[in-house]
Amino acid sequence: MTDAPVEVEIKLTGPARVLKAALGDLGPGEAKRSDVVSVYHDTDDDRLWRKGFTFRLRDKGGEHILTLKREGQGELARGEWETTLDAPAADPGLLPAGAPRGELGVVLPEELSERHRTVVRRTKKIVEFDGAVIEASLDEGRIEAGDRRMPVGELELELLKGEPRAVLAAAEMLLSKHALALEPRSKAARGMELAGDAPPAWRKARKPALGPGDTVNGAIARILGETATQIMANIPAAADGRDPEGVHQLRVALRRLRSAFKVFGKAIGAEAERLDERARPVLKALGPARDLDVFLAETLPPVAAAHGEARGLKLLTEAAEARQAAAYEAVRALCAGRELSRLVVAVMLLAENMAGPGDWSEPLPAFAARVLDKRFRKARKKGRDFETMPTAQRHEVRIAVKKFRYALDFFQSLYPDGRIGTFRESLRALQDDLGRMNDATVAEGLAEDLAAGQPEAMVGAALVKGWYTHRLKAVEPHMIAAWNDFRATAPFWRE
Numbered sequence: 001m002t003d004a005p006v007e008v009e010i011k012l013t014g015p016a017r018v019l020k021a022a023l024g025d026l027g028p029g030e031a032k033r034s035d036v037v038s039v040y041h042d043t044d045d046d047r048l049w050r051k052g053f054t055f056r057l058r059d060k061g062g063e064h065i066l067t068l069k070r071e072g073q074g075e076l077a078r079g080e081w082e083t084t085l086d087a088p089a090a091d092p093g094l095l096p097a098g099a100p101r102g103e104l105g106v107v108l109p110e111e112l113s114e115r116h117r118t119v120v121r122r123t124k125k126i127v128e129f130d131g132a133v134i135e136a137s138l139d140e141g142r143i144e145a146g147d148r149r150m151p152v153g154e155l156e157l158e159l160l161k162g163e164p165r166a167v168l169a170a171a172e173m174l175l176s177k178h179a180l181a182l183e184p185r186s187k188a189a190r191g192m193e194l195a196g197d198a199p200p201a202w203r204k205a206r207k208p209a210l211g212p213g214d215t216v217n218g219a220i221a222r223i224l225g226e227t228a229t230q231i232m233a234n235i236p237a238a239a240d241g242r243d244p245e246g247v248h249q250l251r252v253a254l255r256r257l258r259s260a261f262k263v264f265g266k267a268i269g270a271e272a273e274r275l276d277e278r279a280r281p282v283l284k285a286l287g288p289a290r291d292l293d294v295f296l297a298e299t300l301p302p303v304a305a306a307h308g309e310a311r312g313l314k315l316l317t318e319a320a321e322a323r324q325a326a327a328y329e330a331v332r333a334l335c336a337g338r339e340l341s342r343l344v345v346a347v348m349l350l351a352e353n354m355a356g357p358g359d360w361s362e363p364l365p366a367f368a369a370r371v372l373d374k375r376f377r378k379a380r381k382k383g384r385d386f387e388t389m390p391t392a393q394r395h396e397v398r399i400a401v402k403k404f405r406y407a408l409d410f411f412q413s414l415y416p417d418g419r420i421g422t423f424r425e426s427l428r429a430l431q432d433d434l435g436r437m438n439d440a441t442v443a444e445g446l447a448e449d450l451a452a453g454q455p456e457a458m459v460g461a462a463l464v465k466g467w468y469t470h471r472l473k474a475v476e477p478h479m480i481a482a483w484n485d486f487r488a489t490a491p492f493w494r495e
Helices: 016-025 164-177 187-196 216-240 245-268 270-307 311-336 338-354 364-382 391-414 417-451 455-488
Strands: 006-013 032-042 053-060 063-070 077-085 113-129 132-145 148-161
Touching (some): 006 016, 032 187, 113 187, 132 164, 132 187, 216 338, 245 270, 245 391, 270 311, 270 338, 311 455, 364 391, 391 455
Antiparallel strands (some): 006 077, 113 132
C-alpha cells in the first residue's frame, strides 16, 4: 500500500444556529467565506467506490482541486492525494506522484461521469487548540444526485498540525456545551447513498492485529480505537432503520466495548468503570428495536408459514410493527443526541491516551492467556450440570460463553490459525445453539406482551410459544453435545 498524506478530521452536525455558536467557541480566528462545489466522479459500475476510493473535482472560488481519498467507515484518519489544476479536468492521470495508481487500476477519463455533487457555503477559520492547529469549516448547503437532494449542515475539524487527540479534545469540548452529534459519514458516502437511494452501510467488527511484542497498553489502544470506530460507523445505519443489521452491529460494538472495559479494567484504571457506566444505558436503549426486528423477520415467519392466515398471528404482527416504529423513533433520538457521540469521542480519546508504553509490564501473550483462562474457567463453572439445568441458568452460561468469545476475538491474532481453529469451531456451534435458545425465550415473552390480554392475539401468542417450545426440545440434544465438545476442547493458549 502506498504511503499517503493523511487527513485527520471529525465532523459534528446539528441545527445551523448551534453550529455557528460552536464555531465561535473554538476561539478567535479570521473567518473566511467561500462557495464550494465538489463534483464526485466514478465509472458506471462505481469501480472506484467499490475499491474504497472517492474521486473529486472541486471548484473553490475559481480554484480547481483534484482529490483522491481513501474512503472509510467511521475512521478518524484517511489517506488523501490532492493537486491544484489550471483548468477543471476529472482525469486520474493528473493525480500527484504517490497516488495509489496500482490499486485504482486503469481508469480512463472518458469512463468517468458525475455521480453526485455537494454545493455548500463554507465559513472557515484556523484556530489553535490543545497545542495543535485546527482548520474549522462550517458547511451549509446540500448534496445533489440527479433530482434528489439532501441537506448539509456540519462543522468539520481538520488537524493541520499537532496530535490527533487535539481534534478529539475540541470535539469533546463542543459536545459538552452544545446539542450536537457526530456525523460519521463523509459527504461522498452520503452522496452515494443518495444516488443509489440506499441505506447507510453498516460495519462489522474488525479484529485487531496484535503481535507477541505488543504491549498491553498498545493492545488496549487498538481494541478501543477499533471498537469506537465500529460504534461510530453504525450510527447512521441504526438511525436509518431500513436495514436491521445497523442496530444489531451497533449493539455488538457496544457489547464489545463493555467487554473490553472488563478485560482491561485494571490496566486502564477508573476511566474504564466510568465509561462502562455511560455505555450501559445506551446499549439497553437499543434492545427493544433489535428484539422486534428479530421477532418480525425471523420469529413470526416460520410460525405463520405453518399456520396459514391465523388471525392471532396477524394481530401480533400489527402490534409488533407499531411497537417497532416507536422503538426506532427512540433509536433515532439516541443517535441524534449528544450522549452517544460524547461516549464515542471519550473512548477515542482514551485509546489515544493508552497508546504510550504505560506502566503495565506483563507481556501481552501472558496477559491474554491469563484472561482467556479466567473466562474459560468461569464459563465451564457456570455450565456444570448443563444437561439438567433449567433454561434460566443456561442463559447465564450463554452470557459467560459470550464474554469468553469477545476476549478470544480480542486476542486471537496472537495465535496461529491451526491452534485456534478447532476451539473456535466448537465455540461457534455452542453459541449458535445458545443463541437459538435465547431467541426462543425472547419470542415467547414478547408474543405474550404484544398480545396484551386480547383473546385472538393470545391465540397467536400460544402458537408462537408452542412452536418455539417444540423447537427448543428439538435442538436440546445438539446443544448438550455442543456444550460437551466446548468443555472438553483443550485450551490452545496453554500450548
